[in-house]
Amino acid sequence: MRLALVIPFLAAAAALGADAHAEKKTVASGKTQVVAKAEGKEITLTELRIEMARLGLSPTDPDAERIALESLLNRVLLAGAARAAELHRKPETMARMYAAQDQALADYYLALASQPPEPTREEVDDYIRENPSLFAERKVYDFSVLTLETKNFNEKALTPLFDREPDFTRLAAVLDKAGARYAIAGATQSGAAFPAPIREQLAKYAPRDNIVITGDRETQIMKIVGARNEASDPAEWPPVARRLLIEAATAKRAEELMARLKKDARVAYYRPSAAPAAAVSPKKK
Secondary structure, three states: OEEEEEOOOOOOOOOOOOOHHHHHOOOOOOOOOEEEEEOOEEEEHHHHHHHHHHHOOOOOOOOHHHHHHHHHHHHHHHHHHHHHOOHHHOHHHHHHHHHHHHHHHHHHHHHHHOOOOOOOHHHHHHHHHHOOOOOOOOEEEEEEEEEEEHHHOOHHHHHHHOOOOOOOHHHHHHHHHHOOOEEEEEEEEEHHHOOHHHHHHHOOOOOOOEEEEEOOOEEEEEEEEEEEEOOOOHHHHHHHHHHHHHHHHHHHHHHHHHHHHHHHHOOOOOOOOOOOHHHOOOOOO
């Protein structure tokens, strides 16, 4: 069995095993609203929290405030130096500033408008039951991963050399003979770390089955060499399920919002190279 996907090179997916204890922790706060001062400008706790959100830092991360404050200080110092050089008066700089202001406003509105209602306990329980590969039946997979240049991957010719084989011995011999560059490495990964389509397919797979991930430059063939149950505490499942439900609902609401706004605004495209493919009329023959 083999799952072939034409997607960019797969990076490690977002980790889903949130620690229940981490949910209860909070970042230590100072006793004053002013957390730092630079160039005579005070940086407040509110600004620090906003910067943490902008950077996507979790309040449960003990280093979050430190990272956010460093980012704020860098911005204050660089902006001060730019003003001293009167860069803020240049037309290009002003255009950038207006664009940044609009982007910040747009991001904030989208975050507020796409915020879904809190999922009910029944919805959380249903999600846990409907996604066993994330919870009760979560597995850890051991892979043998062969990576080669996509231009050298001929699916029809090479698939029989690895599809039902225990390893990449036959495929490697052919690649060696052809002088094609490749690398083989081992990897261990929780199935929960993969995007839903791959995760659900993996749950049906067994050793010797493969996932083929084709990118523009490289193709990865991930052969399952072992699979075992991943221990997890059922007490940790509800917070994870809640977070995933909110993320999915937020993405859906954001997509629906943008579709409605574009429709209401009657967006028109005048540059074919910049317009969505669906908005470009086909050429007449």
